[in-house]
Amino acid sequence: MRYLRLLALFFRTELAYELEYRTNLALELLQMVVIVTTSVAAVLVLFNYTTVLNGWDLGAMLVLLGCFYLVQGFGELVLQPSFEKFMEHVRLGTLDFALLKPASAQFLVTLRHFQVVQLAQMGLGAVVVIAGLPRVSTLGPAEAATFVIALVCGFTLIYALLLALSTFAFWFVRIDNLMAIYWSFLDAGRFPVDIYPGWLRVTLSSAVPIGVAVTVPAQAISGRLDLIGLGLLVVGTIAAFFLASWFWRLGLRSYTGASA
Amino acid sequence: MTDAVVEVRDLRKTFRVSERQEGLAATLRSFVRRQRRDINAVAGITFGIEAGEVVGFLGPNGAGKTTTLKMLSGLLYPTGGEARVLGFVPWRRENAYLQQMTLLMGNRTQLVWDIPAADSFRVLQEIYRVPEDSFRKTVGELTELLELQELVHKPVRNLSLGERMKVEFAAGLIQSPRVAFLDEPTIGLDISMQVRIRRFVAEYNRRTGATILLTSHYMDDVVALCKRVIVIHHGQLLYDGPLADLAERMAPFKVIVATLHDGAAADLSVYGTVVARDEGRITLKVDRQIAPERAARLVNDLGDRLTDISVEDPPIEEVIDRVFSGERVGTAP
Amino acid sequence: MIDVYRALFVGQIQAASQYRVQSILWMLFAVIRPVIFLAAWVAVAGAQGGRVGSYDVRDFAAYYVALSLVANLATSWNSYEFEFEIRMGRLSPKLLRPLHPIHYAVVENIVWKMTTIIPMLVVLGFIAATFDARFRSTPAHLALFVPSVVLGAALAFLAGWVVATTAFWTTRVHAVATLWDRAAFIFAGQIAPLALLPGPLQTIALVLPFGYMLGVPAEILQGAVDVPTAILLIAVQAVWVGIFYALLQVVWRVGVRQYTGVGA
Numbered sequence: 001m002r003y004l005r006l007l008a009l010f011f012r013t014e015l016a017y018e019l020e021y022r023t024n025l026a027l028e029l030l031q032m033v034v035i036v037t038t039s040v041a042a043v044l045v046l047f048n049y050t051t052v053l054n055g056w057d058l059g060a061m062l063v064l065l066g067c068f069y070l071v072q073g074f075g076e077l078v079l080q081p082s083f084e085k086f087m088e089h090v091r092l093g094t095l096d097f098a099l100l101k102p103a104s105a106q107f108l109v110t111l112r113h114f115q116v117v118q119l120a121q122m123g124l125g126a127v128v129v130i131a132g133l134p135r136v137s138t139l140g141p142a143e144a145a146t147f148v149i150a151l152v153c154g155f156t157l158i159y160a161l162l163l164a165l166s167t168f169a170f171w172f173v174r175i176d177n178l179m180a181i182y183w184s185f186l187d188a189g190r191f192p193v194d195i196y197p198g199w200l201r202v203t204l205s206s207a208v209p210i211g212v213a214v215t216v217p218a219q220a221i222s223g224r225l226d227l228i229g230l231g232l233l234v235v236g237t238i239a240a241f242f243l244a245s246w247f248w249r250l251g252l253r254s255y256t257g258a259s260a
Numbered sequence: 261m262t263d264a265v266v267e268v269r270d271l272r273k274t275f276r277v278s279e280r281q282e283g284l285a286a287t288l289r290s291f292v293r294r295q296r297r298d299i300n301a302v303a304g305i306t307f308g309i310e311a312g313e314v315v316g317f318l319g320p321n322g323a324g325k326t327t328t329l330k331m332l333s334g335l336l337y338p339t340g341g342e343a344r345v346l347g348f349v350p351w352r353r354e355n356a357y358l359q360q361m362t363l364l365m366g367n368r369t370q371l372v373w374d375i376p377a378a379d380s381f382r383v384l385q386e387i388y389r390v391p392e393d394s395f396r397k398t399v400g401e402l403t404e405l406l407e408l409q410e411l412v413h414k415p416v417r418n419l420s421l422g423e424r425m426k427v428e429f430a431a432g433l434i435q436s437p438r439v440a441f442l443d444e445p446t447i448g449l450d451i452s453m454q455v456r457i458r459r460f461v462a463e464y465n466r467r468t469g470a471t472i473l474l475t476s477h478y479m480d481d482v483v484a485l486c487k488r489v490i491v492i493h494h495g496q497l498l499y500d501g502p503l504a505d506l507a508e509r510m511a512p513f514k515v516i517v518a519t520l521h522d523g524a525a526a527d528l529s530v531y532g533t534v535v536a537r538d539e540g541r542i543t544l545k546v547d548r549q550i551a552p553e554r555a556a557r558l559v560n561d562l563g564d565r566l567t568d569i570s571v572e573d574p575p576i577e578e579v580i581d582r583v584f585s586g587e588r589v590g591t592a593p
Numbered sequence: 594m595i596d597v598y599r600a601l602f603v604g605q606i607q608a609a610s611q612y613r614v615q616s617i618l619w620m621l622f623a624v625i626r627p628v629i630f631l632a633a634w635v636a637v638a639g640a641q642g643g644r645v646g647s648y649d650v651r652d653f654a655a656y657y658v659a660l661s662l663v664a665n666l667a668t669s670w671n672s673y674e675f676e677f678e679i680r681m682g683r684l685s686p687k688l689l690r691p692l693h694p695i696h697y698a699v700v701e702n703i704v705w706k707m708t709t710i711i712p713m714l715v716v717l718g719f720i721a722a723t724f725d726a727r728f729r730s731t732p733a734h735l736a737l738f739v740p741s742v743v744l745g746a747a748l749a750f751l752a753g754w755v756v757a758t759t760a761f762w763t764t765r766v767h768a769v770a771t772l773w774d775r776a777a778f779i780f781a782g783q784i785a786p787l788a789l790l791p792g793p794l795q796t797i798a799l800v801l802p803f804g805y806m807l808g809v810p811a812e813i814l815q816g817a818v819d820v821p822t823a824i825l826l827i828a829v830q831a832v833w834v835g836i837f838y839a840l841l842q843v844v845w846r847v848g849v850r851q852y853t854g855v856g857a
Contacts, residue, residue: 097370
């Protein structure tokens with residue numbers, strides 16, 4: 001409960017700051033609209049030549065693209081700013097402040113900073129999902145519920161991935177390159193994972209779970225996800241979260257044991 | 261020692277660093293077999309601090325003061341020995357302990373750069389669960405003591421270094437801690453700001469009775485604030501006692517620097533031991549007791565030839581080095 | 594001037610050796626994007642019996658491999674860096690030196706590409722093999738590829754600088770640069786080979802400069818256009834380079850005046 005209040009406070013503080021820079025905000029929103037629109041255009045260009053792509057029709061593809069922007073938007077909303085700040089803290093030695101607060105260090109570090117304008121990216125993603133939905137299925141409570149669960153799992157999986165990657169900062173300090181790899185793989189999530197060659201497909205479903213994080217919610221809202229699939233996703237997500245958290249705390253222990 | 265706020269017994273911290281010589285051969289060799297060296301940053305220190313004390317940790321860079329502070333604040337696990345602060349084992353970082361302490365590091369900021377300090381205060385209030393009325397009271401006091409009225413509503417990045425330090429201080433005290441660890445709090449600040457910060461710390465201690473441990477390599481910080489000082493060098497405790505006695509006991513001499521028009525030729529050895537001669541500037545070592553008298557004589561005798569004169573304490577590094585090497589500092593003839 | 598460039602090169606190569614790992618990883622980043630779209634087109638072709646227009650799967654592979662290579666050789670990132678330099682106050686000292694800041698960027702650009710070209714070729718070779726790429730180019734094509742990619746790189750570079758100079762007026766170059774990049778995304782041949790862009794988009798693509806940065810050299814390398822057309826396209830590239838060169842002169846001069854007028 002208290003952590004929710006803190007989260008809201010972090011969010012509100014950032015919001016107040018971003019609202020001050022109206023031109024900036026407007027430009028960022030414009031950027032987002034342009035990016036999403038051009039991505040939709042890309043899909044339309046592809047579907048100019050076909051009605052089906054590996055079993056996904058236009059509506060399903062749009063739903064997938066929308067889910068992609070929902071997940072990417074979440075990542076850029078809170079994960080990217082926070083983890084970038086975290087790496088800076090390790091570099092400058094200011095991580096110590098977070099460690100000495102009477103609250104979970106992991107929470108204070110990884111969910112601290114927001115880029116509120118990215119909510120618009122998530123919003124646009126939702127719009128695209130809604131645009132594609134009528135062609136695919138009718139939205140019932142079951143689909144909506146599984147969609148939300150799958151989406152939350154998707155968010156958590158990306159969080160777990162970033163958490164695990166960022167842990168290397170404790171040992172190597174500069175890991176911008178590692179993060180760059182992550183972002184490049186993330187981009188592959190805009191298309192269904194099964195179009196990629198084997199090695200990429202496997203990577204996107206496991207080590208970089210963007211494929212799972214995006215595709216499964218898309219399937220869920222289209223009514224193509226069964227309970228077993230959902231169950232596996234939830235279990236996998238919980239496992240990934242605890243594993244990543246454990247790894248991060250390991251890095252933290254090493255940091256506090258070895259720093260001068 | 262039972263009521264002590266801080267209890268430290270034989271505290272040790274050893275770091276293992278890998279060493280590598282230069283050159284390709286050595287690089288390749290180190291791939292196969294790392295050469296490690298142990299650094300005893302803190303080599304067994306023992307002391308206790310009572311509530312309300314303001315204690316200075318003095319020592320040159322690399323002496324082990326910051327390492328000690330980090331262990332007491334909970335950021336580092338020691339290699340040996342024990343310590344308790346407010347009854348807690350610091351490196352367990354229990355929330356109940358963290359609630360009552362604070363760590364302030366000079367030239368490192370915990371405030372978010374882009375937002376006004378006031379917003380950061382609110383976040384801290386929430387993290388430390390400070391009730392609204394205490395919060396207002398505390399912030400009010402801090403604002404008054406540190407003269408923050410103009411500063412708290414500006415984004416932190418728009419503040420000058422000195423202003424930022426003041427605001428940092430306030431941020432570090434939102435929770436009204438019982439123990440405050442200050443690591444090099446005045447580093448990088450100009451003289452007037454250093455003075456202001458020192459005055460603030462003294463006043464804060466007076467008003468709240470908070471126990472304060474500060475590390476510094478500036479003698480002035482310690483002189484201004486601490487009745488008691490602990491000297492650390494090479495990880496060992498060299499002196500623990502009243503400040504007043506330290507200079508006397510450790511280095512019973514003063515340094516007189518006289519600048520003359522014709523300094524190159526002047527012979528001032530009658531006034532004290534000539535230590536250095538740099539164009540017009542002549543540095544003398546003089547026994548502490550007689551230093552004022554010697555300085556007065558210098559001024560009298562030299563008159564116009566003298567363009568500048570200063571009477572200083574010996575540099576702390578020199579004092580400590582001499583102490584560590586067992587030497588008593590000589591007296592003037 | 595040659596000596597100046599030599600000195601700059603040496604300095605830049607030393608700097609680049611620090612960033613070896615970094616450049617390789619950034620290059621990886623640049624390669625994933627085409628793979629994504631290649632896979633998509635392969636899937637589309639698969640659903641359409643193996644071809645889309647005049648492209649079969651192997652043609653797509655060749656095109657995207659060519660595009661990646663060209664993208665690596667023609668990439669320019671000044672827009673983002675320029676704003677950073679201004680903010681950090683690093684531009685002013687450069688303005689005071691008897692050397693136009695653009696020369697630093699030219700050298701940095703070239704050195705970066707030199708360090709990434711070998712690993713890039715390895716990765717692209719792997720992709721070409723995986724997808725069984727087939728290049729339709731003749732030796733004439735390859736010969737024409739060289740001037741084409743150089744012009745494409747010059748065009749991208751100059752255009753990037755024009756975008757970068759907006760930093761003199763606004764601190765939000767990032768937004769402008771993103772809009773520019775997104776336009777390139779569609780019209781430079783990343784989403785689809787220019788020939789496959791639907792009618793109106795294709796017309797626009799032929800008129801805008803983006804296609805001439807990446808798409809044209811890529812198609813020449815792949816062999817999608819015949820030699821006479823290639824020569825014509827190269828001529829158009831040269832025209833665009835001329836246009837942006839002139840534009841840059843104007844914009845830069847105005848921009849510097851504005852910048853130094855406000856207090857650099």
